[in-house]
Amino acid sequence: MDQQAKADILSAGIAAPSADNSQPWRFAWHGDELDLHIDAGRSGRVSDSRYVLSDLAVGACLESMVIRARALGYAADVQTFPGPEDERWAARIRWRPDPEGDRPGEPLATAIEQRHTDRRFPWRGPIPADVRDRLSAQAQRITGGRLVWPISSAERKAALGLIRRAETLRFKSPLLHAELFSSVRFSSGWHGACEEGLAPSTLAVEAPLRPFFQMMRHPGVMATFRWLGAAPMLGWRSAWLPIRLSPGLCLLVIPSAERADVLAGGRALQRVWLQATLDGLAVQPYASAGVLSLGFVPIEPAFRSQLSALSSALGTLCRSGQGLVFLRLGYARSALRDRSGRRASGSFGVFP
CATH class of the missing domain: 3.40.109.10 (NADH Oxidase)
Structure with missing residues (x-):
């Protein structure tokens, strides 16, 4: 090579x-x-x-x-x-060398x-059945991967409630809250970019809400917001509302929580996401419900019963296997301007 x-x-x-x-x-x-x-x-x-x-x-x-x-x-x-x-x-x-190298590219x-990830909303639809079939076929290219599409009103309602509870928990738990805001590079400003972590410009926070969002990185301020009951509202804004206003939602399911299956799930996720990109779809992943339901996160004791409830609800939705990542899908009205960057290639290890 x-x-x-x-x-x-x-x-x-x-x-x-x-x-x-x-x-x-x-x-x-x-x-x-x-x-x-x-x-x-x-x-x-x-x-x-x-x-x-x-x-x-x-x-x-x-x-x-x-x-x-x-x-x-x-x-x-x-x-x-x-x-x-x-x-x-x-x-x-x-x-x-690929022995079938003369096949189509x-x-x-x-x-x-x-x-890329697009956190804006609302998006347009509907998503045609043939597009859903192409995405499902890409997930199945990786052994054990499959997509579940909550199509009926009951399934959609269950999925929305599950995702909202998981996202709300990220604001309720001081541990998860600190982790969430540690990844936001506020030093980049609302119009800048960064090569690692999340630039505020990529988060699609409405201009009037930006000062409050920026204040939330302080534990004392967030504690006050929790006391005022803000966590459910934040879960509603970050998850329920954008998904409710979007035409497509699917769940990537893997056979088990074993590391080999999770890694294979990442391979399936990439194939689905790339196919969605080819089909002109905007995508936003929601991994909290799947990751929290695995039971590995050392969350505060007060919230452990909620993790158990998440796991049960997710199991009902995917029927068998382990739900891993939800994907919100739709057709964006315009091209995305702000995207996350990458570090310089030399920072990733030993190169040839």
Whole structure:
């Protein structure tokens, strides 16, 4: 494999999504083999207990690289978690010339750099059945992955309530609140960008609400807001309202909460998201319900019963397996101006 191909493959991986734009990837080349590690300094926070969010991001990164490599004429032999003694060693990939390299190109590769999160609303619809079928087919390309579409009014109501409760909990819990606001780079201002974390400009907060949102990063202020009953209202604004006003919602389901399945879920998520991008859809992920329902997050004792209720409700919605990530979908009225950046490529590890 030549140096340019290696650089192109890594560029595709770095463009993948990660929780709060944490970019928890480390790379190391050994000839034509690539080791993919979880970055110890950018993982392991409260919601990332047992590396759930990092495994999800690693899966998306891995699939991006596999897709780009296929477009360049290379196939990948992937071994996940090859070293049981190192819990942050997520994958080893051996690249080789693709014996089917003369087949039609990989269409998803063209969407890798265009894929992004869009937190604006409302969006237009409806989403045609053939588009839903294409997204579901992409999830199924990864073993064990599938999409559940809450179509009926009862299913939609249940999903909305579940997501709202999970998002409300992020504001009720001091631990989750501190984690949430630690990722927002307020120093970037409301019109600037940043290469890591979330720039305020990407959050789609309405101008009149920005001073209050900025105040919420202070624990004392947020404690007062909680006392005033603001947490349910924040869950309503951040989750229920934008989803209620959007034409599409689906849930990515994986077979179990095992790390290998979560990583595979990240691969399926990336395929679905890239296909949605090709189909002109705007996408916003909601991972809180799935991650909290796994039961790994060391939340305050006062909220543990709520985690159990979330898990039960999610199990009812997905019927079997483990619900992992909800995706809000629709057709945006205009192109998105503000997108999250990426760190310089040299900060991700050992390059060729």
